[in-house]
Amino acid sequence: MKKKLLYIGVLLLTVSGIMAQEKTYGVRLGANLSSISSDDIPENLEDNRFGVVVGFLAEYPIKDRLxxxxxxxxxxxxxxxxxxxxDYLKLPLFLKYNFTDIFNVHIGPQVGLKIWEWEDNAGIDANFNTFDFAAVAGIGVNITENFxxxxxYDFGLSNVFDDEGVTGGADGNNSVIQLSFGYKL
Structure with missing residues (x-):
């Protein structure tokens, strides 16, 4: 019983130590260059799409530069x-390492929830899966204290096409390059 109380106490001190450190919040806005990587898509439909990315973030220090x-x-x-x-609502979860006060790298998993797909009238019906899973890696630059x-780069890990859809079992993965700018509050 004493060991359990000791473990709970250490856990509570650790969590409160992490939460007590200065956290920051911010917004980001940018551009996507995306495509669906697939051998099942006809060559005339393979062109990349330019899109937007808009998001909110929170950063919680863990230790030193992590x-x-x-x-x-x-x-x-x-x-x-x-x-x-x-189009998706996405939740990336990054571990971020700051090499200096200016440069950082971040890596982590990401889950996406489909919120919109084109309703095609031209006979091509892609039928996208509801969820998308990806691995994301990036580099960042702090321009000022706030900007x-x-x-x-998002590398899709799951098939974006619904196996039950008109695509007849087509396989494809999202591939996205994002360039964004943000502001920390």
Whole structure:
């Protein structure tokens, strides 16, 4: 019983120590260059889509230069052809390492929830899955104390197409390059 109380006490002190450190919040706005990587998409439909990314973030210091940065964002993705456009609400969860006060890297998993897909009238019906899973890596630059920029790559880990849809079992993964600018409050 004493060991359990000791463990709970250490856990509470650790959590309160992390939460007591200065956390920051911010917003980010940027551009996506996205495509669906697939051998099942005809060549004339493979062009990249330019879209937007808008999001909110929180940064919680963990230790020295390491922090945890969850985000909530809207991201327009897919290909240029309207039949292959899909928009998501995304939740990336980053571990962020600051090499200096200016440069950082961040890496982590991301889950996306489909909120919109094109309703095609031209006979191509992509039928996208509701959820998207990805691995994300990026580099960031702190321009000033409040302004920052980052460049990221999202590598899709799950099939974006619904197996039950008209695409007949097509396989495809999201591939996204993001350039964004942000402001920490």
């Amino acid at each position: 922090s945890f940065q969850p985000e909530f964002q809207y991201s327009s993705q897919g290909n240029e052809d309207e039949a292959l456009r899909v 920052f920029a980052d460049l990221r």
